[in-house]
Amino acid sequence: MTQKDDFKLQDFLPYLLNQAAEESGLAFQQIYKDRYGMLRTEWRVLFHLGMYGRMSAKDIGERSKMHKTKISRAVAKLEARRMLTRERDAADRRLEYLTLTQAGKAAYIDLRGVAKAYDTGLAGQFSQEDIDKLRLMLRHLAGMK
Amino acid sequence: MTQKDDFKLQDFLPYLLNQAAEESGLAFQQIYKDRYGMLRTEWRVLFHLGMYGRMSAKDIGERSKMHKTKISRAVAKLEARRMLTRERDAADRRLEYLTLTQAGKAAYIDLRGVAKAYDTGLAGQFSQEDIDKLRLMLRHLAGMK
DNA sequence: AGTTAACGGTTGATTTTGTAACTAACAAGG
DNA sequence: CCTTGTTAGTTACAAAATCAACCGTTAACT
Secondary structure, eight states: OOSOOOOOGGGOHHHHHHHHHHHHHHHHHHHHHHHHOOOHHHHHHHHHHHHHOSEEHHHHHHHHOOOHHHHHHHHHHHHHTTSEEEEEOSSSTTOEEEEEOHHHHHHHHHHHHHHHHHHHHHHTTSOHHHHHHHHHHHHHHTTOO | OOSOOOOOGGGOHHHHHHHHHHHHHHHHHHHHHHHHOOOHHHHHHHHHHHHHOSEEHHHHHHHHOOOHHHHHHHHHHHHHTTSEEEEEOSSSTTOEEEEEOHHHHHHHHHHHHHHHHHHHHHHTTSOHHHHHHHHHHHHHHTTOO
């Protein structure tokens, strides 16, 4: 091109990370979509509630860095599908605590199992040492220090 | 939760990759958006044409794994902004070859410089050895063998 | 040639996201 | 109390992504 063109898009970290994220998540996405008709935002909310138990939308937002509108909509859908219930805080009536229903817990446990196996499969392509380092670096890049 | 819950969402590779991709790309995204009003699909098309020179939408699709409708629309926008021109193949009149205009090249060169500096900044957080390994693993996960 | 299938690319309808503005509730200072 | 500001969450509207159907063209088979 116009000057010596030693730029390689395939090495550009944001691009590479995106491609890896997309490709590596595809098959898992297919599962929660097919099995429960969920969106990514929805399974993320589900996972947060499954892992940490009862919490507010705000708490989820802080941990996941998802925008509050996404969470609001995901919660609405999960509620419509009877996967969670809301409960207003008596002391501060702006707050709503979210809890998984039995159906929600069942979905969480199911998907958690899938995720674990899936992750094991991905990680299995590398040595334990390498995968540990990868996770460490990714956490660093993600700002999850 | 219901059983021993040793699942950590923060270690789940597709999730972690997504967070890292999102976070690491944010500031760069801001630049091509502010400076040229571009979308991610648009700068990707721009970069492909800048790096490889004249090519068809289909070629871009194969290399970038973007869906053809995204590419079609990105090309239309770049054309409207006079960043590229189309040229029909005389032999196979379904094909269109895309070429950057001067303005397109200038934008590419500008953004390529930004990307390089940006990437250097990201990579600088790690040792050369680690960053090489990271890229290798990401390429592997992305299926870009 | 004539039919059918496949391909490159575009378009339109629907879904999902992003951005702002909005409620309703609380908090702090006067 | 009463303003002003902030917070948790929702909603409305615009921007963008997805999906399927589409057009014109080429290829393949008969």
